[in-house]
Amino acid sequence: MSQDPFQSLSQIREILSQLPNPDQEAVVGALNRNGQLTKPPGALGRLEDLAIWYAGWRGDHRPVIRAPQVLVFAGNHGVAARGVSAFPPEVTVQMVANFQAGGAAVNQLAKCFGATFMVVPLDLDRPTQDFTQGPAMSEAEICAAFSAGWQGVDPDADLLITGEMGIGNTTSAAAIALALFGGTARDWTGRGTGVEGAALEAKAQVVADGLAANADLLADPLQVLQALGGREIAAMAGAILRARSLCIPVILDGFICCAAAAVLEKARPGALDHCVAGHRSAEQAHQRLLDALHKPALLSLGMRLGEGSGAALAIGVLQGAVACHSGMATFAEAGVAGG
Template sequence: MALPPHSPSGLPFDDIRDLLTRLPEADAAAIAAVRARDAELTKPAGSLGRLEEIVEWVAAWSANPKPRVDRPLVAIFATAHGVTRQGVSAFPDSVNRQMLENFAAGGAAINQLCVANDIGLKVFDLAIDVPTPDITVDDAMDEPGCAATIAFGMEAIAGGTDLLCLGEMGIGNTTVAAAVYHALYGGRPEDWIGPGTGVDAEGLRRKAEAVGRAVQRNKDHLSDPLEVLRRVGGREIAALAGAILAARLQRIPVLLDGYVVTAAAAVLHALEPSSLDHCLAAHRSAEPAHGRVLERIAKRPLFDFGMRLGEASGAALACGIVKNAVAVHSGMATFEQASVSRKG
């Protein structure tokens, strides 16, 4: 699926803000049902640690007292960035199209993870052959184009899923993610950059300079997170924000992947902190700033394996953890069923 770089359709920013005031809450009855069953299972209370929390999370946001994960989906949003002209990446823009072809051929890491964990996969081409403008000299998107891309992300998850694993692909997108963080949280450009695809020290210097110039150029427009998104972000970040929002409205739990996906979450969190209550952070990326961002949005990652690939690789691994947690909860015998004596 391809999205025009500037579409006149889409949700106006005011409508997006309005949606954020009408988000469904966690289902308290489903949580209570999970806790009641957990108390009867053949194990000491709390002995499965975060697995028990995960089951409650799935129940809360799917509104199902008997939580299941039958149709998990990895959704990857891919695009291109004009800021790569600043020498911020170790790979050329041509890799974008080549990686899309690799996804289609089943040759990428995420393909193998989806097969291993029985996860559906959709990859969305957000005008990958038409890079956004270089954010050091121009806005990444105009308001209609950004709103249309958010709307595209909202529509992209149509078709049914009960656990959404979000990912991205695009040369240069750790630079635009760093620009989003710098614009939202301040500090120095160097606070938010990292090696991305493996740039050297000179590449890191160029990356920090590009982030600083992009944010400085927009210094009078950074109080509005949606303006931050459209001015220094990218199409994939806008679409990811839309997907996160749509999942909340449809009561679908979300697993956030790494550094770039979290930039979309950070925009929503800046607009409305509770908008991420249905999300779990799959992992902490090896990008140095990712851990600090997760702290700011109050997300504790499920694991830290030193990964920085993107393409939802961490979210797909976390999906396996979630599926295992739900399977244990639903399949374990109760004390009565197993004729096991309780403590005391």
């Protein structure tokens, strides 16, 4: 990997201060085209809105999705030693090997919808610090992880999905969401890999302890990520921000991905305008987080696997929306009365 593009959080803030916006000429062109297609107005529901949204970000009133990219980041969490997961940290390394061999669910979904796939392991032999004792990462560590996400995005991609793997990362995501949006630890803490009962209550306590231990860092969203996040969560944020800089639309995955994205939105309102929510996961706080981000989900299938799988499945929805918008005939082209 080349030198990290980010050496400080202030450099990330600078990027956030100068985000590109959608191409309004393309939006107007797409709206006009949508009004002439061989269908009653609004008959395709949200598919119409999705196609127009996509057209604006790609600067083309009649776009085609040719090069979706699925990026999965993997990291290990020091807080996993608190017993917050039903699985040991060794599973992260094992699942990275499974991704690399093409054996995970997200591999199948990426292949199904013609997406390229890459997994990026991030210092798996060096977990983050236990955030109940202080910040999970130093500024240098969060910047390195953020840079890995930034550099992982293919500039030639025309759609991005980010996923994650990291035992303990629902605990990290819950802590981030609590710090950003308030409430109680129990509001944001879910079963993750399957913890319940007393173990779930203990997990919520770990989340609360993390905020207490890092109270002096929680006023700034990027420092929230540094204090409570993981390398894979920071990398997802970096990739999502890189996609915005390149005007590449993003489909967000589940609770952990949305927690990463929420950091950007809280740091700069509107930072996620290039994103849609792929699905609502079964992780209990995901809907609460989607509501806070004002992102209605495209799918709700009871999924809670992570690794980008729900967002990868939603590629098909967006492909369908864009195919209808760009491929359908207008009333005039079809010789159909009523246009």
